[in-house]
Amino acid sequence: MTAADPADDVRLLGPADVRALAAELGLRPTKQWGQNFVIDANTVRKIVRLAGVGPGDSVVEVGPGLGSLTLPLLATAGHVTAVEVDPALAQRLPRTVADHAPARADRLEVVPADALTVTGLPDPQPTALVANLPYNVSVPVVLSFLERFPTLERVLVMVQLEVAQRLAAQPGSKVYGAPSAKAAWFAEVTLADRVGRNVFWPAPNVDSGLVSMVRRQPPSTTATRRGVFRVVDAAFAQRRKTLRAALAGVAGGAAPAEEALRAAGIDPQLRGERLTIGEFARIAEALGL
Structure with a gap:
């Protein structure tokens, strides 16, 4: 088994599982919270592999939704803290984990909150942020978490492709801007991969990208x-x-x-x-x- 593969005691969600959970909750994905749920197991395996998380990591996942990414994270990480703004989803996630990964349910902690207002997380403090982020809040979430949680060593997030390209842009690029420069203050940023639209339900109108960030020391300066x-x-x-x-x-x-x-x-x-x-x-x- 590699880091990309779920453990034998973890059963990942497929398209039928995702739709059944949504039907049970009477859920219609909302644009307000940017909900597009991943229904492809190979995509979440790839995210976990590229994130490079292992048993020594405590992962914070923002917007776990129905748990598609939470499950493979629990299969490889030592602990997962899931921050979920939707009360119904936050309440359902522990039961989903208990059903699909019963031996690992004690590794999950759900924080029912808006990620943009979270100033503290329960121990263990996160070493990695791994998430499928809502398009409308992706940049502020990433930058605020890097600022608030100095224990974060790595970030691997799936965001709108245009946002991914902007975050990873280098000086002189047409898409280099304030998000690029601010991200570079915290980390080495690269575009790790591209993701098509058909891995989501509902399918968004844009492609997605995977952004990898490895924390580094900020520039040496007396400025704040x-x-x-x-x-x-x-x-x-x-x-x-x-x-x-x-x-x-x-x-x-x-x-x-x-x-x-x-x-x-x-x-x-x-x-x-x-x-x-x-x-x-x-x-x-x-x-x-």
Whole structure:
């Protein structure tokens, strides 16, 4: 058995299981919570494999839904904390695990809460975030969890392909922006794979991507993360502006912005899309943020 394979005592959900659970709950997936449930066992196996979780990991899963990904995570991880905003789904998940993975039910803890407002999780603290994230909250969830939970070493999330490409973009790319730079503050980010639409029910109107993030130390700087992110947001608020103009509001004018940019060794005529997170940090440091 490899890390990608469920243990013998774990039975994964198939399309019929997912639809039966939804019917039992009277569930109609809602756009409000971005619910698209995975019905393909090979896809959840791939997610667990790419996440690289093992018995020593405590995984936090955001939006477990009906449990399609929860089950293979329980087959490989030491513990899974599932954060679920839908009360009916949160209440049903432990019974699903008891039915499909009875020997591993004690490894699951369900936190019925909105992931965007969670500030603490029960022990053991998470070492990995693995999730099929709702498209409408994927970036803020990933960034907030990396900020709030320093024990997180790895992230593997399935998100809208466009979002995945944006998170993993490098300076100079057309899709490089504030999410790319902020993600790079916390981690090395790569697009791990692409996922088609037919693995979901209901099928979304867009393809998905798997984003892998491995935590690293942020750039060495005396500036705070909040200060660096202020510079990043200002630089991308109006992408076509030069940094001299874009940072005028943060610096107190175009002239002080130019002075700080030159002190940081950055050409004031460049645009934000050309800068690494380390260069943004140098600017924030020069501004005293």
